[in-house]
Amino acid sequence: MNAAHMITVANLSITTPTGRVLVRDANFGLSPGEVVVLVGPSGSGKSSIINALSGLLMADDAHWTLAGQVHLAGRDYDLSREPCNIGGLVFQNNALFDDLSAGANARITADHTGKVDPMLVDLIAQLLHDVDPNLPVSSCSGGQRQRIAIARTLLANRDVLLFDEPNSGLDKVAARRLVQLIRQMCHQMGKPALIVAHHVDDLLPLADRVFYLDSTRRRLRELPPDAAALDAALVGESSAAAEDGGGEPVAASQAWRIKPRTRWRWMLHYLAEYFWILCASPLLLGYVMLGAGIVGFVSVWFGFNYDALGDFVRSIVHDDALMGIGFIEMTVVIPLIASLLMVACNNAVVTADLGNRVLSSQFRAMSNLGIPARRYIYVAVAVNMALAGLLLTVLSEVVASFASYQTWRLIFAGQPFELWMENFYREFLRNHHTLWIHGGWTLFKVIATSTVATVTALLIGARRKESVISINHAIARSIVIGASATLTIHALVAVLQF
Ligand SMILES: Nc1ncnc2c1ncn2[C@@H]1O[C@H](COP(=O)(O)OP(=O)(O)OP(=O)(O)O)[C@@H](O)[C@H]1O
The missing domain is CATH 3.40.50.300 (P-loop containing nucleotide triphosphate hydrolases)
Known part of the structure; x- marks a missing residue:
């Protein structure tokens, strides 16, 4: 020297x-x-x-x-x-x-x-x-x-x-x-x-x-x-x-x-990038809509066609049965299906994405270059997972309502839309208090599910990866843990909610 x-x-x-x-x-x-x-x-x-x-x-x-x-x-x-x-x-x-x-x-x-x-x-x-x-x-x-x-x-x-x-x-x-x-x-x-x-x-x-x-x-x-x-x-x-x-x-x-340029542009860049992947990708939207449509159809079709009441009694209990189907669909089944489908897809995407960044040294490179990569990506993922939970639940409720109405029309041909509307949403329309209470619970379980799923995907995805096989295992783990947490949270909230 x-x-x-x-x-x-x-x-x-x-x-x-x-x-x-x-x-x-x-x-x-x-x-x-x-x-x-x-x-x-x-x-x-x-x-x-x-x-x-x-x-x-x-x-x-x-x-x-x-x-x-x-x-x-x-x-x-x-x-x-x-x-x-x-x-x-x-x-x-x-x-x-x-x-x-x-x-x-x-x-x-x-x-x-x-x-x-x-x-x-x-x-x-x-x-x-x-x-x-x-x-x-x-x-x-x-x-x-x-x-x-x-x-x-x-x-x-x-x-x-x-x-x-x-x-x-x-x-x-x-x-x-x-x-x-x-x-x-x-x-x-x-x-x-x-x-x-x-x-x-x-x-x-x-x-x-x-x-x-x-x-x-x-x-x-x-x-x-x-x-x-x-x-x-x-x-x-x-x-x-x-x-x-x-x-x-x-x-x-x-x-x-x-x-x-300002660093905020990079935060916005990652927010937009993950918005597209986690909230708005056509494949995700299509699969969640399919799930919601099937739930809408199944609950009305089987709810009315496979009871022990027969045609005569069915028309007598129609109003209350439709109210019950609508209430359970909107407050329990659709939030669960939307969360479950969203978590299964997005946890796989996030874990694979992070796993690839870890394996190919992208995080190390970003840290060496002074780029707060984890902050950008973690914030972008967390915000968009929460947004995805909310947006997909709202979308699923709309699609399930539409499918339920169309199925109801098949069974009760010629009945007016107003009759379906009045009974399907009766619990919410007649009492605004009910709407706020159950809307609040739904919001809570969707956000809780998104949060737990996000933490799971980030923790599993960002861990050290030795090979592509370890990324594959991480994806499977992330889906299983995320989906199990979703089922558990929705079940627990349903017990508290009713
Ligand atoms: N996380 C780790 N835990 C334990 N040992 C490690 C770890 N990472 C690297 N090593 C070991 O440290 C030693 C030095 O690794 P390094 O990559 O610095 O070697 P190198 O001289 O650059 O090798 P090459 O020329 O083959 O790339 C190797 O024997 C490697 O197995």
Whole structure:
């Protein structure tokens, strides 16, 4: 370490949650603009070191033990006590937010960073000159996705750029072009980059220094970059690559000139996104309406046709029977069916959505970029689940009433609508007090159900996920617990209500 280092790390030790020491008393420094490659055997702890510098290890669900000090621009971090998020991390799988467009992936970071340096805006416009910002990230090529991830990390404006195996899956030329790009960015911004890599042949010629993590001794030591044999052959190709990528930006780059906007727009964005998914998706509406229609039909059809009274007595008890069917349908059966169908569908959607975000490191990326992702998504889910409970119950009552009326007309052809109306809603029409009491209970059970289902889906969905299979199990658990809670709440409230 020397005085020119802008960041110094002293006595860094990392122990995994299972008690394995990965590195002990590592000391190193990083100077402005330099590119440092970190190598070592698989599983030695390279990613853990960059996760420690980006504040992600301490935020991990599992309990890691860290020790050491980081010194940066007059500030000291004691890693055993506080997270140190000085590094912006480009994840190996890019961890792009796949529900946002390419441009929105960058904008959401810019909007959570504060003032964006105009030099950085130019740099990003060049970097993404061939990417249409309106394109979904899933439609971008692998290289474009990687550059979007880099641009997003640049916008977070951290003091050091961290890359986790950025060249994995790239061919020789693309890998060299990427390191050259990283090098150029570091020079322009005066920030160091620490790159974790397995395949270093392409990186060594452009690296300023190399750190080796010795997994036997758990020590970090500096090696001379052994680029001598590679340099001559690589310089020609990489300068060709630089020429290739350094042309005039095309028209799309104008759209990448990011103007900061208020963070509230992101809260509204997530509220609108989840409103569509949880309250207004045609599939959800169609299935809830089908359920309500069937209940409306069944209760009237079987209520009148399968009694022991016979045609004559049925017409005598008609008014009271219709009143009873209408009252139970509106206060008990329809709120239960609407809640149950809503919870089964939405708990699956929310759990799958969060599980995917956890598995693909999207939450970790957002936290590294300073985006309060959990706050946005949890609030958006909670508000829209409550709204879905209310809207779908009201919609179901309308549909069930319509189905009940049509069924009643089939049985009692020629009877006036007013007769049905007067009796079906008699309990509510004749006594406004009843309307308020039972309306209040219905509101209570719908909101209680939505709240419990939301908490269930968020807790299960946001837990650590090891694989797609664990997401599938989480979805099943979330539906079963959410539906059971719904049945229990409605049953308990029915006992209190009557
Ligand atoms: N949550 C965890 N609990 C226990 N051990 C863990 C946990 N996460 C990672 N490890 C272990 O920590 C060690 C270091 O992991 P890390 O990802 O830092 O290694 P790496 O050097 O980057 O490996 P690779 O080069 O293969 O990506 C590994 O042996 C890994 O199994």
